[in-house]
Amino acid sequence: MAEKNLLTIKDLVLYFRTSKGAVKAVDKVNFELGFREAVVVLGESGCGKTSLAKALLRLLPRNVEAYSGSIVLDGLDTMALNDEEYRQQIRWVRMSLVPQAAMNSLNPVLRVGDQVAEPMMVHHGVKKEEALEQAKKMFQHVGVPADFLTRYAFELSGGMRQRVAIAMSLVTAPSLIVLDEPTSALDVLTQANIFNVLKRIKKELEISFILITHDIATSSELADRVAVMYAGQIIESSDAMGFFTEPLHPYSQMLMASVPRLRGDKEPIFITGQPPSLLNPPTGCRFADRCPQRFGKCDQEPPVFEKEGRLVKCWLYE
């Protein structure tokens, strides 16, 4: 059966157990991702976007209180698999992760080539020579000279290490890569370079991306679609063109208006107040306390409304 979507997430929930109660880091998240598509998950720190990445790849800490919902990847219901099956069939085979601060995640005592080749050996059971050959190809894709294969992480600059981390996620030819803040610690020029690399990979290898970031300006470099996350929930999900020209949810509107721009002379604004605690989120709309367009209904939780093919969780679009 041919699936329309590469990835469909329904009612994904990830709560963490703490001494003060459950932290609702991911609270009934829904979204879909097509083939060869890049979706950007935008959100501020503490909104649960990294937890979403962890939930997707089932890289869970020990204090999980609840982990449920459905994740269907390429027609396969991953939630039905046990941990070992998940490791063998999904992680790094169909979906891989470039973790936050990936450039510091490389093992300092291994040659970078060996590290990039390792997922190949573990997951596809190929010989080391063959895996290294594949690693070399991936190095070309991300623009790292092939003779860097025998170097160690400390011999590489930050941008090069980030490229190596991306190469490592590509090596097993997965259909989906989750990038968690891939450029947040890098300089402007290096950032722009990495995005050029990602754009090229997307074109050449026909891979889908989930890009998790708080940086709205650079996220537009890769996005086909945008999902905005606030306090554990996705509050808006739309195509990039629509989102960047006219965001719908009041939070997205204010977030967009808070970006300092290099061109044009709009004065940026800021959002007063703070996001609610995920320990005990408000029962109504979670943004209501900071929202300038709040009205009576906002005390109840808004459902997701559809407007011109875009989804928004706000009573204004009833």
Added chain:
Amino acid sequence: MALNELNTAAPAVQAGDTLLSVDDLHVWFELKRWGFGHAGYVRAVDGVSFKLRYGESTAVVGESGCGKSSLMKTILGINIPTKGDIVFQGQHLSKMNRRELKWYRSQVGYVQQDPYGALAPFMNVERILEEPLIIHGVSSKTERMERIYKVMEEVKMTPADDFLHKFPHMLSGGQQQRIVIARAMILEPKLLVADEPVSMLDASVRVEILRLLRNLQEKHNLAVIYITHDLSTVRYFSERIFVMYAGKLVESSRIEPLVQQPRHPYTQALLEATSDPDANNALTFRELPPGEPPSLVNPPEGCRFHPRCSQIIKGLCEVEVPPNFEPAPEHLAACWLYK
């Protein structure tokens, strides 16, 4: 009271007077071999000069490793310059004795990059703000508390009583950064050095902190050195901008002319690499210079940007160091294209 005497001894200020001047500053760090042998220098800052007037806000823009932090630390009196000097209100930093240096440090506030890392976790807000006052000889507790309340109001942490007994981990990132700013302001400095003050904060609070800094700057006629790698925030904050590359200033100008018409190829590349939120970005590749910034141990001959420059003039750029040319009034560019 010794400190106050020094304060009043300074001559009356006129608008446009120079507050701080940096003359041909070199900060080199020696590399050791086997712990004692000499193995060259890291030329972190290599011949930087500029003047800062009273109440002027300036941005220093550059990538990591270009020497902007070394420059900042030298201005704060943490690094000792290898060559050249810093002159603050007519006094040479290198000739200051201990007491004068202490006074100098009360005149220069420092806003760190990572607010959580900059605040002692075992001190509450009151203690954090009180400490500089104790060190600089404000002996009366009532006066100290008065000044703490005043500065808390300035950074809009009101009512102050709600916050004074909190510890840094109980505050949000934006609030922590406000406390850092309050601590920098409490001695009423004339110069504020802000090292990427918003890079660790979320987008929605960034603008709030930048606006707070700008209000303080205008109200107290503060001179501010704002160090960043993010060109898009510079526009909302500073009047002048210095672009630094590999230990040297490559371009300096007022903000708008630089954004409209950058002269140095490196500045052009920086502007090209800075994105605005726009869905069309995803459709195009950006034109970027190849390679990476050079090693500061062995920087390239001539112009330091020449190995990456697309507009290189063969036989000139790789041989001779470009002096500062002035392609437009008050707009300096160290590039042979403008000779």
